[in-house]
Amino acid sequence: MEVQKESSMIKQKQMLAEHFMELSQVRETGRKVVYTFVPGNLAEFVSTFDMLPVYPEINALQSGMRKKSEEYIREAEDIGYSEDVCSYVKCDIGMMLQGNIGPTGQRLPAPDILLLSYTGCFVFMKWFENLRHLYPNTEIAMLHVPYQEAGRIEPAAVKYVKDQLIKSVIPKFEKVSGQKFDIDKLGRKLELAAQAENLLVDIFDSARHRPSPIDAYFGGVYYIGPIFTAFRGNEDCIDYYRELKAEVDYRVAKKLGPITPEGHLENERFRLVVEGPPNWTHFRDFWKMFYDRGAVFVGSSYTRVGGVYDDGFRHSSKDPLASLAEYCMGCYTNRSLPQRISLLERFIKNNHADGLLVNSIKSCNSFSAGQLVMMRDLEARLGIPVGFIETDLVDPRYYSFSNIKNRLDSFFQMLEQRQSIWIGDDSLSDDVLA
Amino acid sequence: MGNVTYAQTMSSIEKLFDDLTFEYVRQWKAKLPSRRVIGFLPIYIPREIIHACGMLPVGIFGAGDRIPVVRGDAYFQSYICHLPRTVVELALCGNFGDFDGFLFPSICDVIRNLSGIFKLQFENKLVRYLDFPQNFDPEVGGVFYRRILDDLINDLSSLNGLRPTNNNLNESIAVYNRSRRLLLDLVRLRTEKPHLLSAVDFYKLRRAGNTLSVEDFNALLENLLQFVGQIDAEPEDKIRVVVTGAFCEQPPLGLIKTIENAGCYIVDDDFQLGLTWFSQDIPDYSDDPLGALVESLLELKTFSSAVFEDDRMRGELLAERVLERKADGVIFCAPSFCDPALLDRPILERAMNKHHIKHTSLQYHENLGQFHVIKEQAGAFSDMIKLWE
Numbered sequence: 001m002e003v004q005k006e007s008s009m010i011k012q013k014q015m016l017a018e019h020f021m022e023l024s025q026v027r028e029t030g031r032k033v034v035y036t037f038v039p040g041n042l043a044e045f046v047s048t049f050d051m052l053p054v055y056p057e058i059n060a061l062q063s064g065m066r067k068k069s070e071e072y073i074r075e076a077e078d079i080g081y082s083e084d085v086c087s088y089v090k091c092d093i094g095m096m097l098q099g100n101i102g103p104t105g106q107r108l109p110a111p112d113i114l115l116l117s118y119t120g121c122f123v124f125m126k127w128f129e130n131l132r133h134l135y136p137n138t139e140i141a142m143l144h145v146p147y148q149e150a151g152r153i154e155p156a157a158v159k160y161v162k163d164q165l166i167k168s169v170i171p172k173f174e175k176v177s178g179q180k181f182d183i184d185k186l187g188r189k190l191e192l193a194a195q196a197e198n199l200l201v202d203i204f205d206s207a208r209h210r211p212s213p214i215d216a217y218f219g220g221v222y223y224i225g226p227i228f229t230a231f232r233g234n235e236d237c238i239d240y241y242r243e244l245k246a247e248v249d250y251r252v253a254k255k256l257g258p259i260t261p262e263g264h265l266e267n268e269r270f271r272l273v274v275e276g277p278p279n280w281t282h283f284r285d286f287w288k289m290f291y292d293r294g295a296v297f298v299g300s301s302y303t304r305v306g307g308v309y310d311d312g313f314r315h316s317s318k319d320p321l322a323s324l325a326e327y328c329m330g331c332y333t334n335r336s337l338p339q340r341i342s343l344l345e346r347f348i349k350n351n352h353a354d355g356l357l358v359n360s361i362k363s364c365n366s367f368s369a370g371q372l373v374m375m376r377d378l379e380a381r382l383g384i385p386v387g388f389i390e391t392d393l394v395d396p397r398y399y400s401f402s403n404i405k406n407r408l409d410s411f412f413q414m415l416e417q418r419q420s421i422w423i424g425d426d427s428l429s430d431d432v433l434a
Numbered sequence: 435m436g437n438v439t440y441a442q443t444m445s446s447i448e449k450l451f452d453d454l455t456f457e458y459v460r461q462w463k464a465k466l467p468s469r470r471v472i473g474f475l476p477i478y479i480p481r482e483i484i485h486a487c488g489m490l491p492v493g494i495f496g497a498g499d500r501i502p503v504v505r506g507d508a509y510f511q512s513y514i515c516h517l518p519r520t521v522v523e524l525a526l527c528g529n530f531g532d533f534d535g536f537l538f539p540s541i542c543d544v545i546r547n548l549s550g551i552f553k554l555q556f557e558n559k560l561v562r563y564l565d566f567p568q569n570f571d572p573e574v575g576g577v578f579y580r581r582i583l584d585d586l587i588n589d590l591s592s593l594n595g596l597r598p599t600n601n602n603l604n605e606s607i608a609v610y611n612r613s614r615r616l617l618l619d620l621v622r623l624r625t626e627k628p629h630l631l632s633a634v635d636f637y638k639l640r641r642a643g644n645t646l647s648v649e650d651f652n653a654l655l656e657n658l659l660q661f662v663g664q665i666d667a668e669p670e671d672k673i674r675v676v677v678t679g680a681f682c683e684q685p686p687l688g689l690i691k692t693i694e695n696a697g698c699y700i701v702d703d704d705f706q707l708g709l710t711w712f713s714q715d716i717p718d719y720s721d722d723p724l725g726a727l728v729e730s731l732l733e734l735k736t737f738s739s740a741v742f743e744d745d746r747m748r749g750e751l752l753a754e755r756v757l758e759r760k761a762d763g764v765i766f767c768a769p770s771f772c773d774p775a776l777l778d779r780p781i782l783e784r785a786m787n788k789h790h791i792k793h794t795s796l797q798y799h800e801n802l803g804q805f806h807v808i809k810e811q812a813g814a815f816s817d818m819i820k821l822w823e
């Protein structure tokens with residue numbers, strides 16, 4: 001089937017192709033390569049040194065989508081990685097052992113530095129400790145980002161992150177890149193980042209419309225691509241979001257639903273919020289299980305994994321390093337459980353969701369531990385139907401179509417029953433539901 | 435403790451281990467109205483501070499196979515390790531009724547999010563997640579950690595209105611130094627003569643160290659060192675192993691017994707790593723005892739999966755430990771689904787290969803009831819090493 005593509009999607013594809021092309025040419029260009037993580041990533045900081053980022057998480061998810069992950073995971077398990085641990089790590093290590101061929105079919109360069117931005121997930125530390133052994137003599141820069149245990153960003157934590165940047169991370173980057181750190185250059189990039197962030201917030205907020213012009217989960221994972229990876233802080237990124245916003249505005253004006261692989265979603269029936277990352281190995285089939293039923297996601301926590309802009313944070317040039325620190329600390333998995341619950345509650349209320357779905361990921365304790373409590377808390381507090389499914393990110397052995405389908409059948413039954421009660425009650429209109 | 439016999443000592447330790455209702459804790463607390471009890475999760479917390487605030491730090495290590503998990507399973511998916519289930523089960527059954535607060539050290543995402551569950555569940559108790567620095571520069575990680583400890587003192591003091599003086603802190607540091615020294619004496623004694631104190635008894639003893647007041651524990655250790663030193667027994671023909679990877683969720687006693695019965699003296703392990711987190715004394719005469727605690731943490735040489743490796747190569751530390759304990763091999767023994775331990779394993783295995791140290795690997799969960807496979811594996815490991823000697 002011919003998949004429908006909008007011009008923003010084509011633009012994103014071009015941006016990625018150029019990025020991977022640049023990565024494949026570092027031997028000739030001499031540009032240095034940074035491996036780092038998506039949550040609370042320091043994209044502007046990396047490009048201030050004219051270095052190129054590689055995100056092993058993105059490579060892993062791409063391998064999942066290209067059906068390569070199982071082979072990579074088995075390769076890693078063969079050299080001693082347990083079946084129990086995060087499949088992203090194994091997929092990445094397996095890919096490296098098989099020649100480090102990236103999503104575009106080009107070989108990815110080895111890292112010149114590992115930026116261990118230790119934000120919201122403990123596995124990150126273990127992952128890069130492992131990579132450092134596999135790439136001996138590679139510089140490693142640890143940036144420890146404290147957890148928001150008290151449900152807020154403490155000034156002492158901002159200072160700690162800033163101090164690490166100044167005393168440890170910047171000197172290592174200067175050494176590896178051969179460039180002096182230029183705080184004004186960083187500041188300019190942060191201002192550009194804020195412009196893209198404003199646009200992204202508008203795009204996600206459009207989900208409050210009925211029908212929703214976006215799918216904030218399956219479409220959302222594409223929308224966050226540029227901002228959470230290599231492009232935040234540059235003009236191209238802003239252009240991408242302008243283009244995307246124009247497409248979304250058009251759909252709002254025409255009362256069109258989001259684009260699915262099979263065209264516009266017509267007849268929106270269920271509006272859902274989802275907690276947890278998607279499955280990548282069966283991404284299309286997984287999505288289809290929802291759009292076939294007229295279900296659209298109007299909010300998702302996963303699309304906040306790189307950073308959260310919903311409560312007003314924008315990058316700023318006022319105190320660039322503090323801005324980076326606050327960004328890192330604000331990302332979704334670095335928030336306390338009560339904070340995560342209230343963010344989901346906000347999505348549900350603001351975007352008039354009918355139900356909450358939890359996609360619990362076998363690999364990811366960072367997301368998954370505590371999800372059942374969050375789910376029950378929201379169910380009790382808001383009185384909405386909740387659904388629970390289990391998959392994995394990139395290990396297809398943990399994707400069971402029939403299990404997921406059975407659970408979704410019951411979930412949709414609950415949603416239907418709820419709707420029929422409300423439809424039968426003439427006194428309730430859409431406004432009341434809001 | 436007075437003049438008690440070895441058998442009496444072991445039986446009191448056993449009773450303590452079996453008591454999931456924390457009767458000892460209740461009695462300790464009842465002695466003074468200002469006394470408070472602070473539970474903590476693995477691995478390390480600065481117990482000196484809790485002690486200096488007039489409180490009892492009590493380690494929470496789950497319940498192993500000793501309680502059925504009825505409600506705990508509704509809190510955690512099947513692919514999450516077992517420890518948080520029994521912790522939640524104990525909490526929901528009211529076993530922590532005498533506890534006034536809970537501390538969760540930053541060792542993994544499960545413990546971190548468990549702290550969130552406790553926050554939601556115990557709104558009227560102190561619940562703190564302690565973010566230990568992963569930067570070891572005194573002016574960076576040191577300053578941050580100092581702030582964490584200051585906040586901890588404020589939080590604890592709010593529970594009983596007592597603020598520890600420098601003197602109190604120094605005294606507490608001294609009594610814990612003594613405790614570590616005694617424990618390390620016992621470790622050294624077992625290095626020479628592991629047959630004098632079985633791995634299971636030594637394990638139970640250390641579990642007692644995470645429940646008893648440090649004063650009671652020190653008295654117990656002193657007694658035991660005397661007893662054990664006097665025992666006259668011949669070692670059996672067993673290999674000597676270091677067990678690593680079991681620093682959080684605890685192996686069932688049956689597993690420890692099985693390893694030893696299968697021909698392996700466990701001459702070192704990380705089951706209760708927090709008790710000997712520091713191998714050196716922390717200065718106990720300083721004008722700035724908190725500073726001394728901070729410095730000790732920054733200079734930590736302990737081998738732990740929860741601390742950034744930086745330039746303290748974990749595999750090398752383990753190899754040194756093997757040498758120091760004159761061990762014949764290493765058993766990687768990690769809880770199922772434990773990311774920190776299991777992701778370290780390949781690194782450590784490579785290091786052991788480099789140093790030509792034999793190793794084997796097994797996984798468990800705290801309520802494992804069948805040990806045939808472990809018996810066979812440990813037995814085969816022991817036979818293989820003997821064959822190579």
Ligand code: SF4
Nearest residue numbers: 086121123364365366
């Ligand atoms: S545990 Fe989760 S957040 Fe961490 S690396 Fe794996 S998938 Fe990513």
Ligand code: SF4
Nearest residue numbers: 515542544682683772
């Ligand atoms: S057993 Fe491992 S994963 Fe589970 S709580 Fe302990 S350290 Fe975390």
